[in-house]
Amino acid sequence: QKEVEQNSGPLSVPEGAIASLNCTYSDRVSQSFFWYRQYSGKSPELIMSIYSNGDKEDGRFTAQLNKASQYVSLLIRDSQPSDSATYLCAVNGKGSARQLTFGSGTQLTVLP
Amino acid sequence: DVKVTQSSRYLVKRTGEKVFLECVQDMDHENMFWYRQDPGLGLRLIYFSYDVKMKEKGDIPEGYSVSREKKERFSLILESASTNQTSMYLCASSPRPSETQYFGPGTRLTVL
Numbered sequence: 001q002k003e004v005e006q007n008s009g010p011l012s013v014p015e016g017a018i019a020s021l022n023c024t025y026s027d028r029v030s031q032s033f034f035w036y037r038q039y040s041g042k043s044p045e046l047i048m049s050i051y052s053n054g055d056k057e058d059g060r061f062t063a064q065l066n067k068a069s070q071y072v073s074l075l076i077r078d079s080q081p082s083d084s085a086t087y088l089c090a091v092n093g094k095g096s097a098r099q100l101t102f103g104s105g106t107q108l109t110v111l112p
Numbered sequence: 113d114v115k116v117t118q119s120s121r122y123l124v125k126r127t128g129e130k131v132f133l134e135c136v137q138d139m140d141h142e143n144m145f146w147y148r149q150d151p152g153l154g155l156r157l158i159y160f161s162y163d164v165k166m167k168e169k170g171d172i173p174e175g176y177s178v179s180r181e182k183k184e185r186f187s188l189i190l191e192s193a194s195t196n197q198t199s200m201y202l203c204a205s206s207p208r209p210s211e212t213q214y215f216g217p218g219t220r221l222t223v224l
Contacts, residue, residue, distance in 0.1 A: 008152070032210050043202055043215040044155075088155070092210035096168055097160070099145070099209035104154030 003027060004091050006103035014111050019076040021106050023089030026070065032092040033065055035074045038105065039085045047087075048074070079110040115139070116216035118203050124222045131190040133219050135203030143206045144186035145213060146170075146178060148199040155202065161186055162209060193223045 005024050013019045021035075032051060036044035050056045050063040050072065062075040072091070076083055086105040093101035119134040137144065145160040147170075157170030159178040167178050175197060179187045186205075190197055200220050204213040 034212060043218045045215070046212055049212055090213075095157075095170075095209075097143075097162060097209035099143075099157070099160060100206075100213060102155040104152065 002103075003093050003101045004089055004103040006087075006089050006106045008104060009107040010109055011106055012109045012111055013079050015079060015081060017079050017110075019079045019083065019108055019110070021074040021076075021087050021089075021108065023072045023074075023091075023103055024070055025072070025089075025091040025093075025101075027091070027094050028067075028070065030067075030070075030091045030093065032100070033063070033072045034090040034100065035061075035063060035072075036088040036090060036102075037083075037085045038088060044088055076108075079108075081110045081112050084109050116203060116205055116214050118201075118216040118219050120219050121217060122220050122222075124224065125190075125193050126224050127194060129190075129193050129223075131193050131221065131223075133188040133190075133201055133203075133221070135186045135188070135205075135216055136184050137186075137205040137214070137216075138184065139205065139207075139214070140183065141205040141207050141214075142183075143209050144180065145204040145206075146176075146186065146188045147202045147204065148172070148197075149202055149218075150199050158188065160209070193221075195223050197221065198223045 038044040089103040161180040203216040
């Protein structure tokens with residue numbers, strides 16, 4: 001089992017819809033969870049971090065964490081074509097320093 | 113704003129050459145990381161460093177070495193480049209290993 005798993009997609013949604021991106025992780029003691037956005041040919045940039053169960057909202061983005069189910073998700077409301085990118089989930093993992101482990105990413109396309 | 117810079121955006125080398133990729137961060141972060149990113153494989157950790165002159169192997173250290181002589185600078189060395197090391201190389205830094213990582217722009221290395 002991979003430490004951090006994401007559906008690779010591609011996920012396509014129409015402009016204005018809600019995009020839902022999901023991530024599961026294997027380490028029950030993980031405490032830090034992050035969503036990054038990566039445009040084609042660019043480096044990842046942080047969108048949100050979440051540490052506690054429940055929802056965390058920032059503008060059009062909502063991160064949801066359920067530690068019991070080992071599940072973290074990202075909702076993008078009112079999706080825009082500029083949201084088209086690959087979204088990476090990162091979780092602090094099993095490494096010696098509990099450094100982040102990244103999922104392989106979900107490719108999102110927002111159709112005008 | 114955290115700034116992480118990498119010495120080159122694009123690099124073309126020949127098989128057997130010694131290759132140096134340099135990364136500099138300006139936020140006094142203790143931790144620095146080198147990843148490679150390949151289609152379908154996501155971000156894979158090569159090495160990380162949690163202090164000057166300290167380093168730890170990541171998931172795929174074979175064929176690579178690193179150097180950290182100063183806190184702000186972390187170098188990745190390919191002792192004898194091979195074609196299977198053609199990839200996007202990303203450097204990142206963070207205040208703590210389990211915390212948010214800030215990425216440089218990446219170096220796209222092609223080994224012919």
